[in-house]
Amino acid sequence: MKKKQLPFDKELFTRSVLYNVKTLYRKTMEEATPQEIYQASAYAIKDAIIDHWMTTQKAAAEQDPKIVYYMSMEFLMGRAFGNNLINLQAYKAVKEALDELGIDVNVVEDQEPDPALGNGGLGRLAACFLDSLATLGYMAYGCGIRYKYGMFKQTIRDGYQVEVPDAWLENGNPFELRRSEYAKEVKFGGYVNVYTDDTGRTVFKQEGYQVVRAIPYDLPILGYGNGMVNTLRIWDAEPIQCFQLDSFDKGDYQKAVEQENLASQLCEVLYPNDNHIAGKELRLKQQYFFISASVQTALKRYLKDHDNIKKFYTKAVFQLNDTHPTVAVAELMRLLMDEYYLTWDEAWEVTVKTCCYTNHTIMSEALEKWPVDLFQRLLPRIYQIVDEINRRFVDQIMRQYTNSAGIDVQSKIRSMAILYDNQVKMAHLAIVGGHSVNGVAQLHTEILKKRELKDFYEMMPEKFNNKTNGITQRRFLLHANPLLADWITAKIGDGWITDLSQMDKLKSYADDKKAQDEFMEIKHKNKERLAKYILEHNNIEVDPNSIFDVQVKRLHEYKRQLLNILQVMYKYHDIKSHPNKDFYPKTYIFGAKAAAGYLTAKLTIKLINSVADVINKDASIGGKIKVVFIEDYRVSNAELIFAAADVSEQISTASKEASGTGNMKMMLNGAVTLGTMDGANVEIVNEVGEDNAFIFGLSSQEVMDYEKNGGYNPMDIYNSNPNVKAVLNMLVDGTFSKNKELFRPLYNCLLNTNNSSKADQYFILKDFEAYLEAQRRISEAYADKKRWARMALMNTACCGKFSSDRTIQEYVDEVWKLDKVELPVK
Ligand code: CGF
Structure with a gap:
């Protein structure tokens, strides 16, 4: 039917x-x-x-369903x-x-x-979640910021990344609705005046503040084929009263100008850092700005149809996407107490039952901490509340652990307090002020429980849970790869579009010669499509018959693009030295943006482009290797790239990548993972089987053990492994740059002889041989057409678990407890 x-x-x-x-x-x-x-x-x-x-x-x-408010500084929506x-x-x-x-x-x-209001995985995850929520029929609001400039556009000049502002709103946005009727005021700075009012109630009144008006813009989020439309509400800032002469007359000139400046700066630009905090005052202002406006809205919406504010949590849940929105805990407390007159205990109960926190990383540089003086100056009333939450929590730690044998209470306080060392620790605020803490893949959640957040887990194990990330098959297959989508539908029907577990049915075609040929023919067509894009954009001719080996993601040392390009350099050297050796042609495709101030990452981009320049021009290797760096990697070109990938490079240092989602998008499109046992790779291998992936390198436990013992000495490898030595020397012998010193900083990062504990922090040399070996296994497997076709098809067939629909359903069942909205069937 x-x-x-x-x-x-x-x-x-x-x-x-x-x-x-x-x-x-x-x-x-x-x-x-x-x-x-x-x-x-x-x-x-x-x-x-x-x-x-x-x-x-x-x-x-x-x-009147319960609503989830997905609060996130980033929504990487794509077109x-x-x-x-x-x-x-x-x-x-x-x-x-x-x-x-x-x-x-x-x-x-x-x-x-391509609206890029996000950096990478975290923002794209938010976008996939909104798609799934609407498709599954759950009422949700995405709450974020309408940055005037999103993620910068990357241009490559002379091999270097140059950042260009992305004025995505230049021609307006036809899909958005400005909702000035829902504007809210947000206050910054000043001081808190405490007094008792006529009724005997203690009043906390912020005075001498600056204020801006938050204006919401709504974007529709459509469910697939069900008529459900949710809302992504992003906030812009405007001055409350535009510059007025009478302010000048009253001596308020300075204040009027400041308010106007604040409003114009607030939503100007997204901080282009992934897995790293900028720690800038403006960023804390951005966070409070959109959170205050969103929390006010959620309360108002609830009170429109309900009168008991103490039951707010039965109709609303806040999911805090990383530490960035966690000031929501204190803001909700403030509004409940100061505006709706709940007592501390009443407000606390509502707050804890409303808030949930997702941790996305164990990289310490990404866990936000704010200097107390800045926090207090900017958000004086919020600070008072955080201070009181902290006081009560430290009390609780003392009550629980004093007199417990073998437990050092002071060390517990040191590791868990919200205010410590003159810092406000936002992750701690979220854990204490909410009822759910989740990691984004099984391994990540286990590391949180056993190491990063161990003390919290021991004290409140009931809050911890795992929600392995997922992606939406509607954008990344149905839209991005229509040929494969149609083929799958012809084979198993279209149920997979809303139930990815049905991909399982493709397994019965894994050994079917005709199906394998069709599957690989589609891959070939997608490779031709990408080859055309590369010719147009890079002016490089690549052969769709070569293996398309793809690493596209943010540039970060832990993701180890450097390991990949070092391996390419080695292969180049190998082919030059042994021109008659069998070598399956490969096209290495990179795409990555680096944070503007991240020098090592930017130099790695330059290295990739320099290596590409030399190799692509060297006729003596007969086109056996091509290297392509795709400029301005973003959602729209990602869709072309995923569909064309044969090999999906997921080679982060084990334990460092919380989940990864590019790995899932490529698996969905029939690419085979070449990866470490890190993040969601572990679960991918679990689903697809070890025979259908190429796994190499140190395990997360081995990495963590080395780290505990102060690292390892890469010099030992350099001196004993001629492959490693040859490659590292190429970094500084002028093979890829006239200026021999250009890549010296990368060489030093790997070998740093001055400070060996800092050398090769990401275990690149330690994993080098294993990686070469995995690359060799790939060439061997690819040469066997039938074997490769089976592997590729099995990857698509086994991707069912990695739909964001599954992730969202788990959040709904285990954390949010939402009810579906029934829509009239047309
Ligand atoms: O979040 C990340 C990504 N870089 O945005 N983290 N942050 N922050 C993780 O590093 C990824 O592993 C993860 O898949 C993503 C979404 O949870």
Whole structure:
């Protein structure tokens, strides 16, 4: 039986596009530019979405479901146009309608800027979660910031990364709605005046503050084929009163200017750091700004239909995406006590029952800590509350552990207090002030419990749980890889689109020669598509018959792009020295942005490009290796890359990558993982079987043991392993740069003879041989077409666990306890 499709009126869409082109631009279709046609089409789609959006709101008003507020400083949404069409089940109809108007849907899609309000995995995870929440029928709000400039655009000049601001709002955003009727005020600075009012109540009044108005912009988040439309609410800042002459007259000139400046700076730019904090005052202001506005909104929405504020948590839950939004704990306490007059204990109960925290990393440089004086100056009332939460918590530690044999209470306080060493520890605030703490893959959660957050786990084990990350198959397969999507649907039906566990049914095709050939033919076509992109953008010709070996992700030392490029250098050297040796041609594809101030990461980009330059031009190696660095890696080109990957490089130092999600996106598209036993790789191997992945290197336990004992000495490897020596020497002998000293800092990072404990912190040389060996195994496996096709197909067949639908359902069942919204079936 054919499944019901959402209704979509193609003729109406066409009329609407023509009308929009006319009324927005006073043009005919022939005169309109591609950008104008995109805008006109997007507004036409928005019209269709608005009806569903209103229906969803109405159903929610009637059914009063519990709502999850997913609070995140980052939402890496990617383009909306194509994704909205997919979820409206209108892609084919719109493509046809545009075809009839003589317009290519791909050209229209390409006009949309790629909204990059996030750095990497954490922000993209938030976007996948919103897609899944709507698809599963749960009421959710994404709460974030409407940065004027999102993640910078990366250009490569002379091999170096150059950051260019990304003015994504330049042409407006046709999908957003400005909701000034829901504006909120947010206050910074000043002091707290404490007094007793007429009723005898103690009042805490912030005075002498600066204030900005938070203006929400709503973006629709569509569920797949179910008519559900949730909301991503991102906040912009405006001054409360624009600069006024009378302020000057009253001597408030300074204050008026400051307020205006604050508002204009607040949402200017996303901090481009992943897994690392900038520690800047403006960042703390951004955090409080969007959290205060979002928490105020959630309370207001609840009180519209309910009168008992003490039961707020039965209708709302806050998921705090990393430490960035954790000031929500104190803000909720403040509002409940100061605005809604709950006692401390009443407010605390509501707060703990409302808040949940996700930890995304064990990298200490990413766990936010704020200097007390800054925190207190900027958020005086919030600081008082944090101070009191801390006082009570330290009390609790003392009560629990004093007189416990063998326990040093002071060390417990040192490791768990929220205020310590003149710092406010945001992760601790979130753990104490919420009822759930989760890691993002099994291994990560275990490391949190046994090491990073051990003391918390021992004190409150009931709060800890794991939620292995996931990704949405709608964007990363249905939209990104239509050839494979159609093939899968022809084989097993389209149930996989909303239930990825059904991919399992593909296993029965793993040994079917015809299916294998079809599967690899699709991969080949996707490789041709990427080869075309590379030719256009990099002016490099790559052979789709070579192995496409892909490492795309943020540039970070722990992710070890350096290990990858060192291996490429070694292979180059090997081919040059043994020109007759058998070698399966490989195309190494990199894509990565580095934080603007992260010098080692930026130098690694330069190295990759320098190696690419030399190798790609060296005719003597007969094109056996090509190296490509894809400029400005982002969601839209990621979709092309994942579909074309043969090998998925997931080679982080074991224990460092909390989960990873690129690994899942590539597996979904039939790439085979080459990785360490880190993050979600462990679970990928578990699902697909060791025979269908290439695993190498130190285990997380081995890495942690070395770290405990002060590291290892890479010089021993350098001196005893000629491969390693040859490669490292190439860094400083001018092979890849006229200036022999250019890459010396990378050489030093690996071998640093001055300070051996800092040498090769990420165990690159320690894992080098094992990595070479894994690369060799890959070439061998790929040469056997049948074996490779089976492996690739098995990866797609075994990816069922890694849908964000599964992750969200686990959050719902085990943490959030939401009810589904029933929508009227059309
Ligand atoms: O979050 C990350 C990513 N870099 O954004 N962390 N942060 N912060 C982790 O490093 C990834 O391993 C993880 O997959 C991602 C989402 O949880």
